[in-house]
Amino acid sequence: MTVPIFPSLDIPETLAAGPGPGNTDPRVLQAFAGAGLADHMQADVLRGMIECKQMLRAVWGTGNTYTFAVAGTGWSGLDAMFSAVMPGDGVVAFCNGTFSGIDALTLRIKAATPAEHAADPLDPQAASVTVIELPHGQSVTGAMVEAALAEHKPKWAFMAHWETGSGRVNDLRGFSDACARHAVMGLVDAVSSLGVDDFSIDDYPGVAGWASCPQKGLCCLPLTYAPVSFSDAYIASLRASGAYSYVHNPIFEARHWGIVDGHDVEKGTYHRTHSGYAVAAFHEALRLTLQAGLAKRAGSYRRHERVVRDAVSAMGCAVTSDMPSLVVLTLPPQLAGREMELVQACRAEGFGIWPTLSAPVQVRIGILNQLNRQAISRIVRLFADALHDLGGQVDFDALEALLESRYGTSIAA
Numbered sequence: 001m002t003v004p005i006f007p008s009l010d011i012p013e014t015l016a017a018g019p020g021p022g023n024t025d026p027r028v029l030q031a032f033a034g035a036g037l038a039d040h041m042q043a044d045v046l047r048g049m050i051e052c053k054q055m056l057r058a059v060w061g062t063g064n065t066y067t068f069a070v071a072g073t074g075w076s077g078l079d080a081m082f083s084a085v086m087p088g089d090g091v092v093a094f095c096n097g098t099f100s101g102i103d104a105l106t107l108r109i110k111a112a113t114p115a116e117h118a119a120d121p122l123d124p125q126a127a128s129v130t131v132i133e134l135p136h137g138q139s140v141t142g143a144m145v146e147a148a149l150a151e152h153k154p155k156w157a158f159m160a161h162w163e164t165g166s167g168r169v170n171d172l173r174g175f176s177d178a179c180a181r182h183a184v185m186g187l188v189d190a191v192s193s194l195g196v197d198d199f200s201i202d203d204y205p206g207v208a209g210w211a212s213c214p215q216k217g218l219c220c221l222p223l224t225y226a227p228v229s230f231s232d233a234y235i236a237s238l239r240a241s242g243a244y245s246y247v248h249n250p251i252f253e254a255r256h257w258g259i260v261d262g263h264d265v266e267k268g269t270y271h272r273t274h275s276g277y278a279v280a281a282f283h284e285a286l287r288l289t290l291q292a293g294l295a296k297r298a299g300s301y302r303r304h305e306r307v308v309r310d311a312v313s314a315m316g317c318a319v320t321s322d323m324p325s326l327v328v329l330t331l332p333p334q335l336a337g338r339e340m341e342l343v344q345a346c347r348a349e350g351f352g353i354w355p356t357l358s359a360p361v362q363v364r365i366g367i368l369n370q371l372n373r374q375a376i377s378r379i380v381r382l383f384a385d386a387l388h389d390l391g392g393q394v395d396f397d398a399l400e401a402l403l404e405s406r407y408g409t410s411i412a413a
């Protein structure tokens, strides 16, 4: 048998203009590549993890001791967050798109009894989990959460903060308040809002568990760390129930970040082989976020999103999202149904926009870490070219006038 040895892999630079990942900041890449080889118990690696933990608490506005990060992607952090959900636990989960749909599947997997697993191993129908499905493009409201919690009286409730599948912002205030009123522990998928929205965990006491990711608002794709944060009530519940995981049990995982028995300790103890490269990159991403200032960054996202939204609307597209980092749209009526074709044509040219992953097929254009006139203008022009190539009518002069009117005078960055 011959063993194929392929030429070395070249991956081109594309314009990552989708729901995520966002363009990794050069400072983060430099930190990744500039780190020396050091094992996971070396003093500066451990110090870096402690500093990351402290910066993460500041970014996320929380005094939760159990605030750290889980090696991997967003789903790794979410899996750790859901690990306290045990078979038979009562859960109400809100699903309004692709990601909260997978979160709801994870919850059914965690809460299913052995018999329910055996009956449908890859899609267990856990009787203790109520999934409330919303039509594509709608947001979860506080009234919906209130009604569902009053009716089902679960132990846990789940919602995505921002549902990136359809680009919808869900009502975090309403969710937290309803959880607090009904003594339910809220769990939130904050994968796409951390580092983009200006919010503080401690303003939402009904939420017991939070999970996010490295590569969206924190601009840190080199496979690094998924931030998580847990209230004392969550940790008490986990301590009482245990979890069917060693690696993703938050109590175990937190030890390497210097959190033991509910307290910060001077240095971490072994949980798994952390990478000094990843720690350095994540550390730089958190420094960047704090230096930029969350309030300023959040305002910048809103202003630039508005420009993209108005530009595509001027091209006749219908925007159905309300997320500051993502515009989800349907093409003008004369191009109806050709969304996937347009996305594929753009992607083939290195313009990395996305379709929606659930029906109806729409176009998703993201602006993660693209917060300046030049980057936004490039995205708008590339989209206009693609629309024109598909046979759409584009008034290029009007577009340039729109960009000039938004950027010509005041808002540069």
Ligand SMILES: *Cc1c(COP(=O)(O)O)cnc(C)c1O
Binding pocket: 020, 073, 074, 075, 076, 099, 100, 160, 162, 163, 164, 165, 189, 190, 191, 192, 213, 214, 215
């Ligand atoms: C991107 C995303 C995820 C998945 O994150 P990965 O990093 O791909 O594992 C989960 N939930 C939401 C809301 C997301 O936007």
